[in-house]
Amino acid sequence: MLKSYIVAAVLGLSLVACEKKDAQPESAPADAPAEAPADAPKVEETPPEAADSPEPGAASQQGKLELPEDLGAGETKLYGSRFTIIEEPLTLAAAVEKAAEHPGPFKIDATMEQVCAKKGCWFTLAGEGIDKPIRVRMKDYGFFVPRNAAGSRVIVEGELTAREMPADEAKHYAEDEGKSPEEVAKVGATKVYEFTATAVEVTMPKG
Template structure:
C-alpha cells in the first residue's frame, strides 16, 4: 500500500513539474486581471499611496524576471531604476520571455524595506554573477507591488 501511494505521489509530482509556462504573447494573462481601468505608472504610485498602500493597476515595461521560478518581475521606472513586482502568494508564474514586454499589472503596492539577505536572494534568482551579488550591501526601502495578475499588452 505504501509503495502504491508513493508511486502515485511521484507521478503527480512529475506531472505537475512537467507543466509548461505559457509564453508571454499579447493578451496572455497570468493570475487574474480586471479590464483596464486607469492604470498608473510605477513612478506615480508613491503619490497615490493612501495610508502607505495603493490598490489598482499599473502599466509598465518588464526589465527582469526570476530565472528560478518566474515568481517575480521588475518593471522599469522613468529614472532607469526598477520596481519589484511579486506574484501574490506565488499563485502564478511568469516565463522568461516576458522581459521587454509592456504589461498591465493588478494588485497592491506598499513601501517596504528589503533586507540585504533578500536582495541577494533576488539577485541570485535573476542570474547575477557572484561579484554583482557581493556588491549588495544593506537593506533598501522602496515601493513593492504584490500582483494578483499580469496581462501582456504587446
C-alpha cells in the same frame, strides 16, 4: 342489601377500566421523526463550505505550479485573476506617489524590465520618473509569468508598498537575476517598493 352489592360491582368495573386506560402507552406526536432501521446506511451531509467551488483561476497550493509557456512576438495574455479596476491604468510614477497615502489596489501600466529566469515567479517594473525598478511578486505565489517576457509591456493590478529589504533577501534576488558572485557580494539591505499582483497582462513586442 342487593342494591349495595350492585353499586359496589359497578364501581369495581369502572376502576379496572381506568387502570387499563392509564397503562396504555402514549402515541408519538404526529410530527416526530421516524427512527431509521438499525441496518440503514448512514448518510453524511456535505458542509456548506465544502460545496463551494474555488474561485476561477485560483491555483492549488498543494500541487506544483507549471511554468507558463513563452509568449510569441506581439502576443498578449492575462495571468492570475481578472482585472477588477475598470479605470485606465496609472503610470508607475503616479502609483508610487499615491502609495505614500495607501497601498491601493492600483492598476498600473509599465515595462517589465527583468523576470526571474528560474520560474517567472517575480519580475521588476520600470517606468519614466522611477529610479529603482519595482519588484512584483504574485499574490500567494499563485501564478507565474513567462520567463521570456523581459522588455514587454505589462498592466498589473494589486497593492504597492514600501519596506526595508534585508541583505540576504536582496542577495537572493540578485542571484535570481543572474548577477555574478562578485556583484551579489556587494548587495546590501535597501529600501524598496514592492508590488503584490493579483492580475498581470503581458504584451510582447511585435519584433
